[in-house]
Amino acid sequence: MRKIAALGAATVFAALSFTSSAFAFEPSKPECIAPANAGGGWDFTCRQIGKTLYDLKTIGSPMQVVNLAGGGGGVAYAEVVAKRNDDNDLIVAASSATTTRLAQGAFPGSTMDQVRWIGTIGADYGVIAVSKDSDIKTLPELFKRVKENPRGIAFAGGSAVGGWDHLKVLIAAKAAGISDARAVKYIAFEGGGEAVTQLLGGHVQAFTGDISEAKGFVDSGDLKILAVLADERLPGEEFNKFPTAKEQGIDAVGANWRGFYAPKGMSDEAYDYWVNAIKTTYASDEWKEVMANNGMMPLEKFGPDFEKFVSDQISSTQTLSREIGLIK
Template sequence: MTAQVLNEEGMIKENIGVVNKSGGGGAVGWAYVAGFEGNPHKLFVSSPPIVLIPLNGQSEYGHEDFTPLSNLIADYAAFAVREDAKWDNLNELFEDMKKDPESITVVGASAPGSMDHIQFVQIAKAAGVDIKKIKYVSDQEGGALTQLLNGSVDVYSTGVAETVEQVKAGKIKVLGVTSEERLEGEVLEDFPTAIEQGIDETFINWRGFFGPADMDPAAVDFYEKKFKELSDSDAFAEIRDQFGWDEMYLNNEEYKQFLNEQKKDIKSLLDELGISAN
């Protein structure tokens, strides 16, 4: 989508090729780019897994091995249960988890120690749940929602956009989202935040662009300006609104500082869970 807007709005004249290298929560893609040190034409989009996955030992490359160019958007997590579940809000869920955390199973599409797991853990910890006892199962084959609907698991930790159609269909309900304020848009505006339920914590699924290590400063400056132009454009604002994303532009220096802070916070969580590899 970003490549399309950059081209269609004339921000970048050259055609931008997009290649999907799936696997490892993004690790396959960024490992590929790591081999193009200094090349200004090999970029990739990443999100919290570029911090999480190296910390839990599943990738030899972390954000420090690349050039953060610009962050563009903030997305958020949603915690959903079946429509007929006994919980109607996060506090009811977490009260039961405090009493018997292992009696409730949480499913996500990412591996243990990666995003769907950690976004739930971060909010649960703030609510007073013993995070070491949270029962999290990973379904990386696309079956997490099915597990929720057929009763194999109790809670689905996912992205906000992944819940909308099932909420419309009356199959699930969202107990809470991890944004600071309620999101805008049909259905989204009905999802309560963790904060408004008295849980003083958020989780941002940020997304931005990276390049290989040792990029020329002139190339970094070029991309910063182009991504800022993209972020400020009406065309990209429409895309953000369509998916319920917030604007979160960070330039190169701001992005580096943000990523370092993220690493510190996430490592503390992984250490507490006993799954940090560093």
């Protein structure tokens, strides 16, 4: 990643404008919780945004990243609500998986209004992949095998049963002509990195996740992506080579937004600071490069707009979950 000296004039101006603004608050010990083990999408979100914030001098000290796995993000959510409610230095990585679990009541007693929603840093399209040694070459071939022997193909993902990684497979399976979504075997792990490890160990036959968390395993030759769940092929030489589900006759799209929430008791000054920090970083040349290198697509939602977006996501996910029998 380029250092600040190599940034374009517009990015330098934006960074200086932010750091020179008269904010009533600045974090002394900035911290980002990744609600999963290292190697997954939430870990990627914390570490990449933390590095970029520091490179741009938006934060004065390096971001501490804490991996707090458990309950598909529920342990981190409960920790923030119960123990870190007034922490002004803290932000937490979130995604479509977070709103999915809130929509389905997977975080017992938790609601979206128990935290403050900061903003997005882009969208990450879903993928379905197999190990490098698999003889399955296309998505239709994979689902053909599922139809022939539903229990013989297990999908591994980094979200809980009924979570976003699970829903993506069910959306694709439904589009592939599998009427009983409950027949699709899905095994949940704590993060995409662990799910890929299980795939490579031969314990499962397919992986469902996002392009950003799969990219490193594709680069190392361990994963073979069967399909990206996007309307059209992703831009860029590294990503354009991966076929979409649509072009293989399976009309399935699954985009995972990535962003952050913060403690509910965070001061308004701190909240405004973090909203502007993420917004400014998102607009920077540095972050555009991170997005391009990791197959992320633009998605700009900040502050109150992001809060409404989250509310709408929860509502639509509840509707989908009822359709496939995950909730009543």
